[in-house]
Amino acid sequence: MMLLTRRMTMAAAAMAMTMASLPALAQSVLKVRPFGDLRTLDPMTTSDYMVRNHGYMVYDMLFAQDSSGAIKPQMVASYSTAPDGLTWTFVLRDGLTFHDNQPVTAADVVASLKRWGEKDGLGQQLMAHTASLTATDPKTVTLVLKDRWGLVLDALGKPSSMLPVIMPARIAATPSNQNITDAVGSGPFMLVKEEWSPGAKIVYAKAPMYQPRPETADGLAGGKQAKVDRVEWLIMPDAQTALNALQAGEIDIFEELPPDMIGIARKNPKIAIAKLSALQGVFRMNQSQPPFNNQKLRQAILRLVDQEQTLRAYVDDKALFTNCPSFYMCDSPYFTKSGWPSPDAAAAKKLVSESGYKGEKIVLLDATETALSPHTLVVAQMMRDIGLNVDYQAMDWGTLSSRRTSKNPVEQGGWSAFLSGPAAPDMSEPLGHLALRSNCDKAWFGWPCDDEIEKLRASFTTAPDIEGRKTIARQVQERALETVPYVSVGQFWLVRGHQANLAGLLTPGVPVYWNVAKSR
């Protein structure tokens, strides 16, 4: 063994000597602890947020959303629409270059958009309305629609997955049911593939050939200037480890800092905290099976949940949660408290006995690694306190998201309730609302079914003005308080922690790392 040890030490020393001769240039490196791990390199085939974020590093898009939500040209220099509204012409900016130093041509754009249009929901709609999409010359793309369709720019500047990114035509030729493996892109950073180690780190280098727009960065739009030489995504599954690393200056950014660590991070003058995105906590009940097919019992839960308690289980800091007695986000234009009952356990208990509940098992699913797990535990306790027979089942999010698709009875792998945290854009108005939709089988998991809500939602699009829409939003809420498609457990923020010496950190809801500079 000693002999072995000696030999290995010698080998190690020899290795260290050869390695040490490599140049160690003074490069600026931005070290980020992302919230997950990168699974594939293809932002067109999956809605996975990590892959989307990778897409923003490596690729550019024709259009992008600015901080006000407007769609602005990105790779496009100018565009025009014919008076009939059917023919769209896009002219590419000068000097656009892929990471393999080949110019970006209109043919590349057409190939990329066609591939994206096979997979993405909005992309499929665009393609369904499209008569032709062609490269009329190396810098011009022409889109001819079959009929008028108002969402062309929204589709091409789609902020979240799946992204209409522009890649070389040879890579876009990969069938859309197969992942691309070549990450040559059109964006501000290049993937350093040799250093990619799944589960450990993903490394990006500044793309020297990338031409940013002259405007300042704004939201996801504007000039995407890489102000560091390298960005390293360091995968750290354990949050405490990541916090230690942030405190010790070993990482620059900690995405989705758990709320209980915020206090510690605040005490450190070298660390700053920024809000990342707002969520609404949704307690979702399965209406396809007993006992929550019983409306009275759902009303009991609505009366039971005390947001003050559920939110405090998530975070003690009042600045990071809002007790929001509404189906709509509290800062959205359609917010209304109308009809929302005050929490009252005794009243809830009375509703339970009126409902005829006879101790049927309530299977409550909890994805223990998510932000909603504390809420789940609290609601479970509240339910037990009023005599409901709660079967709490702990699992990971992957398991939960497959379990919740089941409409089986609870004895056969079904479920009664789970909690989830959809982001603000999905929870702000009746039409796009994820959890108010009550179109039976087509509704989100839990499958609420109510004609009246559906009629109100349909009339929302045709209302003449904002006041009219507000009235409809209020009516939807009042009706939903009877049918109870779900119960809100409160509104709260995800946050990111970062070193105070970072400048230009953008917060468009998607974590992006251009425009970020490190100072000494």
Next chain:
Amino acid sequence: MIPYILRRLASTIPVLAFVALFVFLLLRLTPGDPAVLIAGDQATTAQIETIREQLGLNRPLVEQLVSWVGQLARGDLGRSVFSDMEVTRLIGLRVEPTAMLALVALVMALAIALPLGTIAAVKAGSAVDRAVMAFAMLGFSSPVFVVAFLLVYVFALTLGWFPTQGYVPLSQGLLPCLNSLVLPGLALAMLYASLLARITRASLLEVLSEDYVRTAHAKGVRPQRVVLRHALKNAAIPIVTVVGVGIAALLGGVVVTETVFNIPGLGRLTTDAILRRDYPVVQGLILVFSVIYVVVNLLVDLSYVLFDPRIRY
């Protein structure tokens, strides 16, 4: 001696064959459909079918075994379900941190245990002896992650002497690399050092009571010399044996230590792969760890020849 080595080499074959068989059966004999397990919770039926075909799960078991052995012989461990990378490449990327960590832990353990164990044996029954043994008992009874937390809290967060997490590759210099391994190495070495200190003490005590040592003492050889030259050398065999047997504990400890310290080695790959149900990776890792274990023990056996001239084969 050469026949002995050959015999010893041959004896590893059935063990490795068993491990390979075990790894093969591990997945196939589980309750439920292995393809569903591998594909994960969000997979479509088509994806499951693809995996079933890739792994040949719809062929007879014997046929599967034959092709699995064929794959192994070609050094092909399949592809990761999570990242679609070759398992061999994934493992290759993770070898350096683990090798360095194990090496550092081993050296630390020996550096702590040999002197402590020797002092305890020489001063058997004294307060020093009892203190050393109490320390060993404590180190041996504390779960490795509790030790790790304590070390991070004191030496990284409070005192700021060492990094709290992560691994600096050798390519960035030997010293930064070693610096990043001090705390994880120590956490891992603790258990091992406790064990080694006890064995060193026990075997030295035994040797010290033997006739030739007494003779040496009687002949007026200096006590340090007696311990270092005669006694320690003869106590080496049980110590080396423990190094070999303990390598299993060390490899197990690597899994925990790398997870706590966020070291991108084989251990963290293991926990990640298991939590993601990335079975091709799990299988590959079990094989690799087992081969390491078998090879280390082979080397240990062969090293007996070095330490004990009385053993001739």
Next chain:
Amino acid sequence: MAMTETRAGVVEARMGVSSHAGATWRFLRANPVILGGLAVILLFTAVALIAPLVLVDPARLNPIQRLRPPGLDHLFGTDQVGRSTFSRTLNGTAISLTVGALVTAVTVIFGLLIGLVAGFMRRLDGVVMRIMDGIMAIPGILLAIALMSLFGSSVKNVVIAISVAEIPRMARIVRSSVLVIREQTYVEAAITNGAPVPRILLLHVLPNAAAPVIIQATYVFASAMIVESILSFLGAGTPPTIPSWGNMLAEARPFMQRAPWMIAFPGVALALLVLTVNVLGDALRDAIDPRLKA
């Protein structure tokens, strides 16, 4: 796990403990460490039995009282959802003891069975021991996590997974005891006299193999509790709803700085119990094999 072999190996085939009650008492009187160790383990057992009866429900949540430091209101403080760390730590004793005891029982039973068969039936010996070597070639914790990931988390599966990793070593120790014992004249005589094998095993071999088995059993007990905590810590152990110390430590990890008591109490309890069992094992070995006593 690995370390225990050599320790117990030293005393393999040594004489057993007398079974008479009076002799046992005299033995304990002569070995106060063993007496003390047994007393502490009895104390832990008492806690495990009484805790669920007198303390608040360890799953009882109180989000308003979350992350409170230890004090008069909350003896050991509260965790991230306001559960009582005192109640959880004390209730966790039962899980650790149960896992430790069950793994020890399963390991002893199967270890004896396999070891006796291998030691006595020469034809089976080679095959059986190669299989045992094969299992031992896989690091125990790794083997346990792999099994857990396949079978899902439950206390039963934890016991099985840890036992599978522990049985080979026990079998090996039993086997080597048997090999020594069967060379003894009186056993050889019994064999030549044509006594049936089960009778020989029961009458001659088993009592004489008892000592090393008992010593190894104490180490299995200690090791099982540690492995359970590691499995739970890595997320592949007892289901997260059960307040096992490993689960408590895993949940406490993100609160290491904010609420160090969440780690301290279960951590100390675990180390204390394991330490006691290990000290007991050492004392037993010293008592049975005085040669190694300092």
